[in-house]
Amino acid sequence: MGIEVVVEGLTKSFGKQNIWQDVSLTLPAGEVSVMLGPSGTGKTVFLKSIIGLLKPEKGRVLINGVDMVNSPERDIMETRKLFGLMFQDGALFGSMSLFDNIAFPLREHTRKKESEIRRIVMERIDVVGLLGAEGKLPGEISGGMRKRAGLARALVLDPQIILCDEPDSGLDPVRTAYLSQLLIDLNAQIDATMLIVTHNLDIAATVPDNMGMLFCRNLVTFGPREVLLTSDMPVVSQFLAGRREGPIGMSEEKDAATLAAEQTSGNGWGHAAPRTVVPQLEPSPGMPVRQAALRRRERVVSMMGQLPEAARTAIMNSYTPTLGGGRR
């Protein structure tokens, strides 16, 4: 099973530029979480801080008792082996075949024999649906295939925590739908803790167990998906509706005068109609039962009393087959 990631009071700045402050959240073991946020709010910086590549000046990131911010570098390096990373562009080596790209972490970080490496690589290539393409160079395949190759590479070291940075960037809506299903199937198969950074509202609405949003140097919210999906906070409603009206501007924050004008004009933020929470994706037929969904159900039901009413209703509907169509 994946490992819980506990983030406590994390603050990161570059020089005088504060990126975010006092971010606290827990990624529940084995569950899928999504972090949303307008461009430039520091989502990638957050991923890099979790894995210890960037050093926040305050706070802790606890994984199996190791603090990825303050522990000795040797412990951080060791804990990093638990991670699988999928970067925005697939980050593949252009001169290597897909097979060699995917085999790279095994050749670099293990002493496995070539026959064992071949077995693992071909297994992962099969999981992401790339059988037959293993001999191709990254330049000879589509962007969607490159993403899947990046995901296969993230999986070869049997990660217990997977971080995906905008896995959908550059994909068409159909490929994005396939990718969403792949992420859920993968979670059912390997039960790893997953954190996905994305702007894609379809992925956000259908894939995660939990969702959060960064805006204006703060974590606006983090919790069960239904909390964000039913939230009436202006910044959340605006982001989910993809509207211009609201606190998010072209350069992230609007100036006070524009905000005030919007709120008093006919273009005011108003109250959006209550959103319908679409059911979360289920694993494809033939996949194992997603253990994280079972654990998550117990966890969320135990915290119902602390959740807003709209989120409670959405959760109850999703767990009542006749009402919400949920099957778990």
Ligand SMILES: Nc1ncnc2c1ncn2[C@@H]1O[C@H](COP(=O)(O)OP(=O)(O)OP(=O)(O)O)[C@@H](O)[C@H]1O
């Ligand atoms: N190594 C660095 N040194 C200085 N500033 C940095 C560094 N890395 C990121 N930043 C700054 O941190 C801010 C947040 O960047 P980040 O890439 O995390 O945003 P993001 O939310 O992932 O954006 P997008 O959705 O557009 O990918 C940006 O202003 C960026 O310029």
